[in-house]
Amino acid sequence: xxxxxxxxxxxxxxxxxxxxxxxxxxxxxxxxxxxxxxxxxxxxxxxxxxxxxxxxxxxxxxxxxxxxxxxxxxxxxxxxxxxxxxxxxxxxxxxxxxxxxxxxxx
Amino acid sequence: xxxxxxxxxxxxxxxxxxxxxxxxxxxxxxxxxxxxxxxxxxxxxxxxxxxxxxxxxxxxxxxxxxxxxxxxxxxxxxxxxxxxxxxxxxxxxxxxxxxxxxxxxxxxxxxxxxxxxxxxxx
Numbered sequence: 001x002x003x004x005x006x007x008x009x010x011x012x013x014x015x016x017x018x019x020x021x022x023x024x025x026x027x028x029x030x031x032x033x034x035x036x037x038x039x040x041x042x043x044x045x046x047x048x049x050x051x052x053x054x055x056x057x058x059x060x061x062x063x064x065x066x067x068x069x070x071x072x073x074x075x076x077x078x079x080x081x082x083x084x085x086x087x088x089x090x091x092x093x094x095x096x097x098x099x100x101x102x103x104x105x106x
Numbered sequence: 107x108x109x110x111x112x113x114x115x116x117x118x119x120x121x122x123x124x125x126x127x128x129x130x131x132x133x134x135x136x137x138x139x140x141x142x143x144x145x146x147x148x149x150x151x152x153x154x155x156x157x158x159x160x161x162x163x164x165x166x167x168x169x170x171x172x173x174x175x176x177x178x179x180x181x182x183x184x185x186x187x188x189x190x191x192x193x194x195x196x197x198x199x200x201x202x203x204x205x206x207x208x209x210x211x212x213x214x215x216x217x218x219x220x221x222x223x224x225x226x227x228x
Contacts (some may be wrong), residue, residue: 029211030211030212030213031211031212032212033212033213033214033215035153035215037153042202042218042219042220042221043153043202043215043218044218045214045215045216048212048213048214049212049214054214054216086152086153088153088155088213088215089212089213090212090213093166093169094155094158094166094167094168094169095143095155095158095166095213096155097145097152097153097154097155098152099152100152100153
């Protein structure tokens with residue numbers, strides 16, 4: 001089955017830029033979507049498609065893709081951005097989530 | 107306003123069958139491109155996609171759990187039901203339902219329920 005691989009943990013200084021990546025063969029055919037999850041809460045969609053943000057998501061969140069890698073970039077990270085981030089895409093047999101990246105804002 | 111709410115037992119015994127219901131509002135599962143999916147998350151672990159049903163009643167299942175899962179919908183009640191047979195303690199997780207919009211080369215799980223914790227224990 002297809003897999004999406006993410007770094008388990010990433011840290012960023014307050015106000016700096018951080019990139020969270022997601023790798024997988026399915027990303028050569030499908031765009032990733034990105035979800036933010038804070039403790040005890042349901043995931044929230046932050047980026048989808050080529051680089052689209054749902055209403056209410058700050059413009060410091062952006063997405064990009066190249067080959068088998070999708071990236072979520074937070075430009076000017078804020079304390080409230082500390083969370084787990086998951087990528088997701090369609091694959092050959094259904095849909096798949098990455099293993100998640102825990103973002104710490106220092 | 108789109109909302110989804112999961113309901114079902116909080117505790118099931120090993121080997122039992124779990125039945126979860128997702129009751130939604132604010133959209134119709136008869137509309138082209140609309141789907142509802144189930145996703146689970148064991149405590150402290152990652153999200154895992156389980157199953158999806160679309161507006162055309164097509165059904166898709168996780169390859170690893172396919173033999174244990176059944177998804178169905180009742181459009182008139184705005185409900186999607188997931189059954190999972192032969193429950194095991196490793197199936198202990200928060201189970202979420204979510205609305206999916208499928209645009210072909212990308213999908214978005216744009217609205218999620220709050221999740222329901224299911225514990226499998228004797």
